[in-house]
Amino acid sequence: MSNWFGRAALSTYKWAGFALFPGLVVYLAMRTAKGKEDAARRRERFGRPTQERPSGPLVWFHAASVGETTAVLPLMREIRNRGIQVILTTGTVTSAAVARDRAPDGVIHQYVPLDIKPAVSRFLDYWKPDAAIIAESEIWPVTVMELGARHIPQILVNGRLSDKSFALWKRLSSLSEELFRNFALVIAQSEEDGIRYTALGALPVLVSGNLKGDNDEPPYNPEDLEHYRQQIAGRHTWAAISTFEGEEEMAGRIHQRLKRKNNQLTVIVPRHPERADEIQKKLEAMGLDVARRSHGDAVTRSTDILLGDTIGEMGLYLNLTDIVFVGRSMHAEGGQNPLEPAMIGCAVLSGGKVQNFRDAYQRLAKNGGAKIVRDEDMLAKGVHYLMNNDEVRHKMINAGLDTVQQMRGALEATLKGLAPYINPLVVKSYLDNKE
Structure with missing residues (x-):
């Protein structure tokens, strides 16, 4: 041409x-x-x-x-x-x-x-x-x-x-x-x-x-964080954030698979909160008890899923856990930013379709701050392993924090x-x- x-x-x-x-x-x-x-x-x-x-x-x-x-x-x-x-x-x-x-x-x-x-x-x-x-x-x-x-x-x-x-x-x-x-x-x-x-x-x-490495930690309301921590009352937690269609149901299946072993709370934060009604229906059809942040629902001992369907509160959701799956990487392509959870102190898990954030994932994975999982079964095993191995989880968290510091x-x-x-x-x- x-x-x-x-x-x-x-x-x-x-x-x-x-x-x-x-x-x-x-x-x-x-x-x-x-x-x-x-x-x-x-x-x-x-x-x-x-x-x-x-x-x-x-x-x-x-x-x-x-x-x-x-x-x-x-x-x-x-x-x-x-x-x-x-x-x-x-x-x-x-x-x-x-x-x-x-x-x-x-x-x-x-x-x-x-x-x-x-x-x-x-x-x-x-x-x-x-x-x-x-x-x-x-x-x-x-x-x-x-x-x-x-x-x-x-x-x-x-x-x-x-x-x-x-x-x-x-x-x-x-x-x-x-x-x-x-x-x-x-x-x-x-x-x-x-x-x-x-x-x-x-x-x-x-x-x-990457300018994202110089970002401040996403803000949150300390009163809201303490409110949820009291309701969670020592249960294990993990989060699936920035999820796309198919990844919420995957997180729901993993929750069901691990619930008897860990009695965990699963936090799901969809990339597009306007999909919350649809997501709630699908999760409840699986027999899961869903509490929605936008509705002010309480998290009780029987709550399976906290659905983070609000805008601008990622800091709150990430501070509720230290194990995070970053979406748009398993059922959709491109990936989402892994640096936010890493800088807050979370061990990062992700699918392999992360080409839009290749450099960040390569650095995190090389230093041990992130793990790439090939499928749902491997993700479930990774979540369970990190929940029950404090030393390994903390090592991943520290590696992620060090990597973000290096990228500034x-x-x-x-x-x-x-x-x-x-x-x-x-x-x-x-x-x-x-x-």
């Missing part, structure tokens, strides 16, 4: 957005009905602001979902501490809740505009960002091209490319070259990610490590890479405030 083909493909994509606009309106309405969009703020998806733009230089952060949002929280805090305004866009109601509860003071949240020219142009015309910082792998062609046309520096931070995404971009090499040449800088998570971005036409590319430093490296784009805005903010 040629560059001409890439430009033609992008032009076709842009014009297709106009043609598909009525369908997108219907699509958003359907998502709203399912609770996947915020009805009161749906206009933001068309680039229409619901807050005022503050005066002074402004950096636009975009993070697709919860994981990306938490990854850039410390980076946004550093930018705000330098006197620069920050707007954060995300694409899900769960990430919006995380932004509301955990974003640094002064950060404005909006839902990301649809990747169609009218919405993106309206957003950029109003907010007039001085730079755009995009988290991990969120590449939207119209947005990238519009930022490029306006000569707004755009930087990809904590960049990662899964095997599947890299293979797709390689097949569309002319298109990827047209897109990635618009980036002023790509800061990748790992050496392998850096090599992949370079192969796709991104220049320059730096490697920082990505924030400092990222800030160093961003300096040529951020420092002029610091000077501008200072001069504006002096006037």
Whole structure:
């Protein structure tokens, strides 16, 4: 393929957005009905602001979902501490809740505009960002091209490319070259990610490590934690977190298998809490007694499952146990972030489909902080073994804590890479405030 083909493909994509606009309106309405969009703020998806733009230089952060949002929280805090305004866009109601509860003071949240020219142009015309910082792998062609046309520096931070995404971009090499040449800088998570971005036409590319390693521990309410600990009253516990369809029922079967031996409480935290009704029905059909956090249900001696169906309380759930299975790794692919449970002091178990977090899992597994299990039977045996072998469990926990400590430093490296784009805005903010 040629560059001409890439430009033609992008032009076709842009014009297709106009043609598909009525369908997108219907699509958003359907998502709203399912609770996947915020009805009161749906206009933001068309680039229409619901807050005022503050005066002074402004950096636009975009993070697709919860994981990306938490990854850039410390980076946004550093930018705000330098006197620069920050707007954060995300694409899900769960990430919006995380932004509301955990974003640094002064950060404005909006839902990301649809990747169609009218919405993106309206957003950029109003907010007039001085730079755009995009988290991990969120590449939207119209947005990238519009930022490029306006000569707004755009930087990809904590960049990662899964095997599947890299293979797709390689097949569309002319298109990827047209897109990635618009980036002023790509800061990748790992050496392998850096090599992949370079192969796709991104220049320059730096490697920082994973920003998730510099995150603070997820917060929790100490009173809620003590409340549940009293109700659990010394029972063994384990948790299956960030689960996808099929993994909740798997956790339920493992609970049944181990209950007579361990009398444990199983904590299940689905990646998408809106699935809670469906999950509860399936678990109760298995004969399990389910208590739901969102309903305020008490955990009694007969409770089998505590269903963590709330947003922004991962810190609470992780502090209830020290054995964690991280989902989207057995019945779904890609994996989820294992660093949060490791930094809180949990022994980490996972299925093998963790390509989106390969580097983190490789480091944890190499140091003994995580174990990869091949199937449900191996997971059940691993949970039982860790529950009944304190020395081995504590060794895994300490190895995980050490690994997270070793992985810190990505924030400092990222800030160093961003300096040529951020420092002029610091000077501008200072001069504006002096006037």
